[in-house]
Amino acid sequence: MRIIVCIKQVPDTAEVRINPETNTLIRDGVPSIINPYDTHAIEAGLQIREKTGGTVTVVTMGPPQAENALREAISMGADGAALLTDRAFAGSDTWATAYTLAKAIEHIGADIILCGKQAIDGDTAQVGPEIAEFLDIPHVAYVRKIDDITDSTIVVQRLMDDGYDVVESSLPVLLTVVRELNVPRLPSLKGKMAAKKAVIRRLGAADIKAEEESLGLNGSPTQVRNIFAPKVKKDRKMLEGTAEEQVESLIRELAGLKCL
């Protein structure tokens, strides 16, 4: 089984704060991490390999420093890694990102492609299903359990708002995974050694035979017009007096609004 896991290096958004005066992010000392959902995708890839045999290749599109994320994945047990990096990829939105990753996946070859449900910087959850469309293969999103897998089919549980669907798909297939799927393993000592020595394949636009007009900014239908701090409405009314007085005036207000 040829397994490819798409991972993204992201700032740890739990640590990101915004400066309300300048409307910009304060990322002082904010660490870069593997997108948390993608660590579950890596774990799923490793578990599938343990069952069916084969190889797990991790792929990321990003700047040269994204190599760190790939090495971390190798330390968890991935067999190989490819870094898609090229000036031509700059300014990619989800459409162009998915196009580029699909081209790379075609180039490398895969039977199962695993993505995280979403990346925590953009929270779009679009890249996975878009890759599947570009590759003209089926996909299942929000996979919370893999029930069964053979050489030609897979049965998974897809998390929905009101429960889950049991879905069967032919291979090749793309899955996007949620946290409930598994607990990602920690890097092993052997893995860490392998990660240090691993040669990371670098692929540019020409290597993956991508059409220039579909890449980066030119290939991106959407543009960020601007970013700003979340607005909070300010129509507050602080109630006054002792606890009892505050509670009483609240009840009066609510009764006045016919809320009780």
Place this chain on the structure above:
Amino acid sequence: MFIKVNRDKCSGCESCIQSCPFDAIVMQDDKAEITENCQLCRACLSVCPEGAIYEIEEASDKKEKGQGSGVWIYAEQREGVIAGVSFELLGIGKKLADKLGTEVSAVLFGATEEEAQELIKWGADRVYHCADALVSAFNDEPYAGLLSDLIERYKPEIVLAGATPIGRSFIPRVAARLKTGLTADCTSLEIDEAAKNLIQIRPAFGGNIMAAILCPHTRPQMATVRPRVMKRGVYDESGLGEIIAVKADKVRSRTKVLEIVKEVSDISVNLQEANIIVAGGRGTGGEKGFKLLHELAGALGASLGASRAAVDEGWIPYSHQVGQTGKTVGPKIYIACGISGAVQHIVGMQSSDIIIAINKNPEAPIFNIATYGIVGDLFEIVPMLTRKIKEAKGI
């Protein structure tokens, strides 16, 4: 368009590096350089004290817009019942259509003609309805294929869908196939009157920042919209519109739904439909505090919500979590008890009509958005409130 640094002007102060949300600026030979991470958000332009960062337009920016007119909404159904978000989409869809001087249509796969009529009463001028058994249950490939075909045939300028598990799974395939932009999980939509573009506003970075996104050169402009954020339109029993029957003849599917398993606790459904929500945070201190909230909720006929801190502590199940990574709710009254008001919590409840905050810290940010703020210890306030509400209601 590209962002560039004028190396002669750059003083190497690194303030742009701090300002970049995408980690796209690095120092090279003591000068700032924009890397391929750049998303063109322009945040760096205004912070550079030397004015050394600038944007350049490229000739290829002036691409032709595709054609199209009309606003479409994808009306989601599950087991024949139309999801609430569909009516919200009709509400915002109609507003956008009015601004553009055009009509709003709904697309419905599965369900009956009666349900299609419902969409018309909620404001749709037209419903494209496919009643074929092939599409009665959700399946990505047939849904994506059929919707793409309809869009190619009728050419709407805007297509909206719910940011639900269904919408967020198959709509990206449609956008990929049509080579057009898709903005995920929008919380606000506006029309740029001059260029007639749809301005799509959404939270990013876990709700720490908002981004306004455009799809200037391709049509349709597509967005998924977060449930419970937009207001429903008006229901008009005598509303008129046409239903256009659609066939599902060309669709194929390589996935098959073997079983649909319902696992809902009553609460999680309840929470999003609730008129009143009593929510607890870390300040409840655990089960003892939540017991008080239970009693208050009982007196008000309210549902129970929680902050992530309370969920992480294991005091209440995840299905009660409100916020960026939990549920978005919009009740008439939201009572936040011992919740500080982190932006990730606020994005999930700020559209509530009345927000009541009970917190012992007068500086807590929750008070900034509260309609009524009570500064005090919830262990004193909540039981008192419960008692007085019971008195007021005569129970």
